[in-house]
Amino acid sequence: MYFQADTIAIEKTEVSSFIDSYVTNFGNISSLSDIKTKDLKELTKDSRTNPFKDSIEKIKTQTDDDKIGISVVDIPSGISEDKKLDVLYGCLSAAGLMESLSELVEDKKSGTPFTLYNASKENEEKLVEAGLKFYSPEDRLGFHTDGLIDGAKVKVPNYIAVYNIMVAYRKPGNFYYLPKSLWKDYNKFRDAFGINKDVSFSMTPIVYAGKDGELVSSEGKTLTCPVFSSDSCTDAIFFNGEVSSDCNKITTLAAEMTESLLDNPDRWAAPIKNRRLFIMNNKSGFHARDIFADPIDGVRYTRSFMRFVSEEGQCIKETA
Numbered sequence: 001m002y003f004q005a006d007t008i009a010i011e012k013t014e015v016s017s018f019i020d021s022y023v024t025n026f027g028n029i030s031s032l033s034d035i036k037t038k039d040l041k042e043l044t045k046d047s048r049t050n051p052f053k054d055s056i057e058k059i060k061t062q063t064d065d066d067k068i069g070i071s072v073v074d075i076p077s078g079i080s081e082d083k084k085l086d087v088l089y090g091c092l093s094a095a096g097l098m099e100s101l102s103e104l105v106e107d108k109k110s111g112t113p114f115t116l117y118n119a120s121k122e123n124e125e126k127l128v129e130a131g132l133k134f135y136s137p138e139d140r141l142g143f144h145t146d147g148l149i150d151g152a153k154v155k156v157p158n159y160i161a162v163y164n165i166m167v168a169y170r171k172p173g174n175f176y177y178l179p180k181s182l183w184k185d186y187n188k189f190r191d192a193f194g195i196n197k198d199v200s201f202s203m204t205p206i207v208y209a210g211k212d213g214e215l216v217s218s219e220g221k222t223l224t225c226p227v228f229s230s231d232s233c234t235d236a237i238f239f240n241g242e243v244s245s246d247c248n249k250i251t252t253l254a255a256e257m258t259e260s261l262l263d264n265p266d267r268w269a270a271p272i273k274n275r276r277l278f279i280m281n282n283k284s285g286f287h288a289r290d291i292f293a294d295p296i297d298g299v300r301y302t303r304s305f306m307r308f309v310s311e312e313g314q315c316i317k318e319t320a
């Protein structure tokens with residue numbers, strides 16, 4: 001059964017007030033690369049004067065609830081009459097909300113608190129010709145959690161979020177989240193993998209077009225870390241890429257876990273659409289989405305989205 005996730009519609013007045021403060025303090029923006037981490041930190045550091053304070057409370061109530069764990073946030077349009085600026089203000093608001101929720105990992109190249117991904121037909125065709133394996137918008141991603149490699153540490157970030165700037169598909173489908181509390185086989189797989197027991201993962205290289213259409217890739221690498229981790233305070237699950245092991249038992253177990261997550265009777269669902277921000281409690285639940293269908297022709301990009309990752313998370317492995 002799919003539970004339809006409640007959406008939080010951010011008030012237009014809240015967004016306008018945030019944008020006004022931003023523009024007054026730091027000047028107007030003309031591109032996404034103008035959105036700098038330090039400016040957003042400055043603007044959101046005082047929770048009493050943060051224009052998003054009420055929305056943040058609502059978001060936290062959902063993400064911190066172990067039966068829910070996902071917050072689906074709609075950012076209103078019509079903040080500016082200028083169409084391009086209105087898109088940028090949506091992105092700026094998404095970044096402001098996320099920076100209010102948590103410290104964010106900074107994209108080193110751009111100094112922004114997010115990474116921008118653009119997918120286009122042209123780029124994907126080039127990559128397929130080059131024989132590269134990558135995620136295209138048509139791929140169905142199985143249920144997984146996101147990791148973060150921070151120097152010698154493998155971390156499971158507390159929050160991750162995706163903001164859809166533009167999805168050029170008539171049927172973009174749903175985004176899904178499955179908290180471990182709704183996963184009927186949680187105990188079974190936790191016991192089978194064991195707690196803090198290392199497994200080898202081969203990470204799929206992810207290739208997308210960056211903001212100027214250039215190709216950005218994360219190299220495929222092998223990670224050795226546990227699926228189920230526990231320290232003195234909290235638990236975390238890492239499940240991403242493919243489990244590669246000489247031991248058949250582990251590979252079979254991982255394949256069974258993928259099936260179990262996809263077949264689980266319950267999950268949260270929400271339609272994917274423009275100006276919608278999905279925020280997830282990444283340590284205690286898995287996310288996935290449908291295959292995008294029915295592409296709209298004649299567009300430069302098939303999908304543009306911002307991805308946010310919280311700085312804070314659980315360290316599940318330290319090498320070196």
Ligand SMILES: [Fe+2]
Pocket residue numbers: 144145146287
């Ligand atoms: Fe993900």
